[in-house]
Amino acid sequence: xxxxxIFLIHHSHTxxxxxxxxxxxxxxxxxxxxxxIDLAEQSADSNSHGAFRWTIENTLPLLKWLRRASSKDIDxxxxxxxxxxxxxxxxxxxxxxxxxxxxxxxxxxxxRRLREDYSFDIRYAMNCDVNGEN
Numbered sequence: 001x002x003x004x005x006i007f008l009i010h011h012s013h014t015x016x017x018x019x020x021x022x023x024x025x026x027x028x029x030x031x032x033x034x035x036x037i038d039l040a041e042q043s044a045d046s047n048s049h050g051a052f053r054w055t056i057e058n059t060l061p062l063l064k065w066l067r068r069a070s071s072k073d074i075d076x077x078x079x080x081x082x083x084x085x086x087x088x089x090x091x092x093x094x095x096x097x098x099x100x101x102x103x104x105x106x107x108x109x110x111x112r113r114l115r116e117d118y119s120f121d122i123r124y125a126m127n128c129d130v131n132g133e134n
Contacts, residue, residue, distance in 0.1 A: 016060075016093060029061035030068060037076050040085035055087045057126050059110050062088060066118075078118050088114065090125035 016025060036054040043051040056062050066074065080086040092107040099107070114120045 026061065026064050030065050033062070033065045033077070034073070036086055037073065037080055040080040040083075041076065044080070044083060044085060051085070053085050053087070055089060055126070057089060057128070058091055058093045059088070059114065060093045062114070063110055074118070078120075081118075081120055087124070088120045088122050090122045091127050094127055 016022060019025065020028065033056065036056075039052045040054060069077070077086065081088060090108060090111055092110065095104070095107060111122055115122060
């Protein structure tokens with residue numbers, strides 16, 4: 001078997017309470033999104049496969065960012081998402097495997113608002129840190 005394609009996903013891992021206390025983590029997440037927008041805009045005119053792209057791993061940091069961001073910065077994020085430079089994924093956070101079906105469905109409810117209010121094309125989800133699972 002020959003590997004023909006390798007997909008690299010550029011993102012900042014969200015690990016609530018593990019790497020930092022929540023206030024610090026939310027501040028870092030805010031700065032990561034701001035910097036990702038800046039970098040995406042810098043290469044927005046490039047058709048290169050190597051042009052900057054970034055993935056917002058979870059919706060919780062994005063929801064917090066949206067509450068604090070200016071309308072200008074929100075417009076910039078929406079433009080970079082629509083241009084395919086920033087991707088918004090669907091999981092609320094990196095969730096425990098202990099959620100029941102109702103809890104899991106409830107965790108996805110913010111997607112409706114993100115799609116309706118910002119026209120984000122959310123088609124994928126990431127859950128890349130399942131605590132207690134090997």
